[in-house]
Amino acid sequence: MRYLSFIILLLAFLISSCGTTERMGAPDTDNTTKSTSSSSKKIEDGKASWYGPNFHGKLTANGEKYDMYALTAAHRTLPFNSIIKVKNLDNGQSVTVRINDRGPYAKNRIIDLSKKAAQEIDMLGAGTARVSLILMEGDLENSRVTDLKTPTYTVQLASYRKKDKAFSHSRKISGSRVETIILDSQKVYRVYYGRYTDKDTARQKKRMLAQKGYKGYVKQIEN
Known part of the structure; x- marks a missing residue:
């Protein structure tokens, strides 16, 4: 009986070992999944x-x-x-x-x-x-990029550390807006005017604003 019990235990061990080897040794054919997170x-x-x-x-x-x-x-x-x-x-x-x-x-x-x-x-x-x-x-879902193929431009008119100053400046210029930007881990408040897919149009708006006394420059909306 002791000998028979030993044989049964040995067979069970061998079967278990074969199953484990098959799972661990199966080839991974999905190279795309393997190489990207x-x-x-x-x-x-x-x-x-x-x-x-x-x-x-x-x-x-x-x-x-x-x-x-x-x-x-x-x-x-x-x-x-x-x-x-x-x-x-x-x-x-x-x-x-x-x-x-x-x-x-x-x-x-x-x-x-x-x-x-x-x-x-x-x-x-x-x-x-x-x-x-x-x-x-990178984070495209929370960025301001709306079209990967087409840059978007705006006219930046001012940048402030204090929110109330930015809104005070913006109220003087019809059509402008204030956006909160994280710069060097700190918030800054920028005054922008317009959104343009044509850089020349943005430059024309910049010149128009300068004639009214509001200086600025054209920049691409980054994120």
Whole structure:
């Protein structure tokens, strides 16, 4: 009886071990799920280009110096510091970049990669590539970006630390508005006028306001 009980226990152990090995050893064929986080989101398909030596060391749109050896990129509308995975649809290679500049403005191009980023997905020679953009870090749902392909401009007339001063300024200018902006972890209150998808129209409004004594400048609505 002791021998029979030993045989039964041994068989049970072997069956249990085989089941565990099968679960743990099953291949994961979903490479997309494996390589992206649960919060990642595909946001755009189109053509990528790259920029290099002629811009190296010059200021980017967010005030940094462009470094063609860093993994950065320019996009028309994505909020600065968004982290984007760029997948080359021609060869399957991917690179992750940080948005710190504006562009490209050539027709049918959706992102301008640094030289280093272009090299990572093997598109230096071709100059362009078909890509998918996947948002890895960033918040589009709570941003002021309404169209990824079309920048929106406004005229900034003033910026205040105190809310009441901003509203006092705004009341003098019909059609203006006050928006709360987080800058260096602090709130500032800015007075804006209008929203325009055409930059020249925004410049015309700026000149019109200047003639009335309200100076300002045209800026892109970032986020």
